[in-house]
Structures are given as structure tokens and as C-alpha cells.
Amino acid sequence: MCQLLGMNCNVPTDIVFSFTGFAQRGGRTDSHLDGWGIAFFEGAGVRLFVDHQAAVASPVAELIKRYPIKSRHVIAHIRKATQGQVALENCHPFVRELWGRYWVFAHNGDLKNFNPTLNGAYRPVGSTDSERAFCFLLQELRLRFGDGAPALAPLRAALAELVGAIAAHGTFNLMLSDGNALFAHCSTKLCYVVRQHPFLTASLSDEDVSVDFAQLTTPRDRVAVIVTEPLTTNEHWTAFAPGELKVFVDGMPLPDLV
Numbered sequence: 193m194c195q196l197l198g199m200n201c202n203v204p205t206d207i208v209f210s211f212t213g214f215a216q217r218g219g220r221t222d223s224h225l226d227g228w229g230i231a232f233f234e235g236a237g238v239r240l241f242v243d244h245q246a247a248v249a250s251p252v253a254e255l256i257k258r259y260p261i262k263s264r265h266v267i268a269h270i271r272k273a274t275q276g277q278v279a280l281e282n283c284h285p286f287v288r289e290l291w292g293r294y295w296v297f298a299h300n301g302d303l304k305n306f307n308p309t310l311n312g313a314y315r316p317v318g319s320t321d322s323e324r325a326f327c328f329l330l331q332e333l334r335l336r337f338g339d340g341a342p343a344l345a346p347l348r349a350a351l352a353e354l355v356g357a358i359a360a361h362g363t364f365n366l367m368l369s370d371g372n373a374l375f376a377h378c379s380t381k382l383c384y385v386v387r388q389h390p391f392l393t394a395s396l397s398d399e400d401v402s403v404d405f406a407q408l409t410t411p412r413d414r415v416a417v418i419v420t421e422p423l424t425t426n427e428h429w430t431a432f433a434p435g436e437l438k439v440f441v442d443g444m445p446l447p448d449l450v
Contacts, residue, residue, distance in 0.1 A: 194284070194300040196382070197230075197268040198367045198418040200374040200440035205415050206260035207232075207268070209403045213396035213423045214268060215247040215257065227283040228253065230268035231296040232261050233371040238294045239263075242283035265369045269298035274321075281318035285367075288314060290330050291341040293370045297326040300420060301363030301379055325358050329368070344373060344439070344446075351375055352437045359435070367418065374440040376418050378432030385427050386444060388414040394424045414443030 197214045199207050211230065228250065229242035239261060243250045247270055269284035284298040299322035306321055313334065314327035332354050333347075342350070351368070355377045358364050365382055368375040376382055387394075389412070391405035418440070422429040432438065438445045 195270040195420045196300045196367055198374055199266040201264045201415045202442035204262035204264055206262050207266050208260050210417055212257050213399050215253050216399050226271040226278045228270045229283045229285050231285045232263040233265040244280045265371050267296050267298050267367045274302040282320050286323050286326050295370050297368050300365040303361040306361040348439050377437045382432040383429040384418040385429050386416050395426050397425045416440045416443045
């Protein structure tokens with residue numbers, strides 16, 4: 193299966209530390225060799241980097257590890273192909289427009305016999321079950337809510353229903369964001385940590401790197417990191433329950449929407 197990484201913050205923050213460890217799973221500490229990608233929201237725009245090469249061998253991944261792009265919403269993915277050839281068009285995250293905003297999506301899992309009718313507004317470019325599911329989600333959200341974006345509570349309720357129906361076809365761990373909130377659904381495995389004051393030193397599990405966040409942050413900063421497997425050895429990671437959809441805003445899961 194693939195690996196997912198998400199970050200949601202209350203102030204623009206770079207993901208260099210987490211991505212440094214995460215990228216090692218693309219061929220060094222795990223066998224996810226079939227491409228990778230990462231998307232950063234900046235205002236209304238999105239920076240998207242994808243590569244069909246393994247993350248440990250990708251010059252683009254090296255750029256991301258050295259270039260501290262600051263964002264409040266980040267989604268990254270390391271691919272182990274189950275459907276679709278190893279090709280750039282099949283690398284996550286995928287990006288589409290809905291309600292005048294970019295939406296970013298990445299999926300870990302395998303959907304069997306999932307061939308929904310797509311009406312043309314959203315169509316896959318590649319050949320993955322993941323991109324097909326993303327197109328279906330956006331299509332159905334537009335059908336339900338029309339041309340106007342709903343409030344967060346009805347949006348979350350609609351996503352929970354749609355995601356549950358798709359998950360009936362197999363494993364559907366996912367991350368989805370429109371730059372306002374980050375939605376994360378667990379089919380089998382996801383966990384998260386919230387970093388906030390008082391900040392401590394964190395040590396990566398996939399690389400011999402530690403960072404004292406107290407030296408890099410202010411007392412008001414808050415960062416939620418969501419990932420398939422814990423990235424650090426000395427932080428408390430909270431596991432999702434199977435079937436759980438969490439909504440992260442300003443670096444925290446929203447308890448009234450969990």
C-alpha cells in the first residue's frame with residue numbers, strides 16, 4: 193500500500209522535517225518505489241510537485257527537503273502501485289477545481305470493482321482507482337450543493353457518506369483539502385500528532401535527524417501532522433479508528449465534527 197502525509201497548521205509552516213523522514217519510505221526504509229508527490233496551498237494557489245521516480249532517488253524530492261516552502265495545508269503521497277502503470281499521470285496528489293477553489297486529494301489503498309458513472313465535469317487523466325474516486329467525490333459534492341460551497345458541518349456529513357460508500361469497495365485511506373480544512377479518512381491505518389507550545393525535540397524514525405521545535409516556533413504556533421505510520425520515535429501519535437473521518441482546522445482536529 194501507499195503512504196500518506198498531511199500537515200495542517202494555524203500559521204504557514206514548512207514540512208522539511210517531516211518530509212525528510214517520509215521520503216525515506218520511498219525506497220529506503222520501505223518498498224514504495226512507484227512515484228511520489230506533494231502539494232502545498234499558498235493563498236488560493238497550489239504548488240504541486242510529482243515524480244514517477246522513487247522518492248529516495250528523485251532530484252525533485254531533494255529540492256523539497258532543502259526548500260522550506262511554508263504552507264498551512266500540505267498533502268504528500270508515496271506510491272506503491274496497485275492499479276495503473278508507473279507514470280507521471282498516476283502520481284498523487286491530484287488537483288481539481290470545485291467552487292472556485294483548488295482541491296487536493298491523495299489515497300492509500302485498493303478499490304475493487306469501483307467504476308462509477310462520471311458525468312463529464314470531472315474525468316481521470318490517469319488510470320488509477322484513486323483519481324477515479326476523487327473525480328466521483330467532487331462530482332457528487334457539486335450535485336449535492338450546486339455552485340455554492342456549503343458550511344463545514346454539512347460538507348463533512350456529505351463526505352462521510354460518500355467516503356463510506358466508496359470504502360465498501362476496498363481500502364480507502366485518504367487525505368483531501370481545499371485550503372480551508374484538511375479531511376482525513378482511515379480505512380485501515382492513519383495516525384496524527386499535534387505539535388504546540390511547549391514545543392519539544394522530535395526525532396525521526398526513518399532518518400537520524402532531530403529538531404528542537406522550541407527554537408523554530410512561537411508560543412502561538414500549532415501544527416497537526418497526519419501520516420500512515422508514525423514519523424518520530426519520541427512523540428505521542430494518536431491512531432484513527434477504522435472508518436473514522438477527521439477534520440483538521442488551524443492545526444487541530446475538530447472534536448464536534450469527529
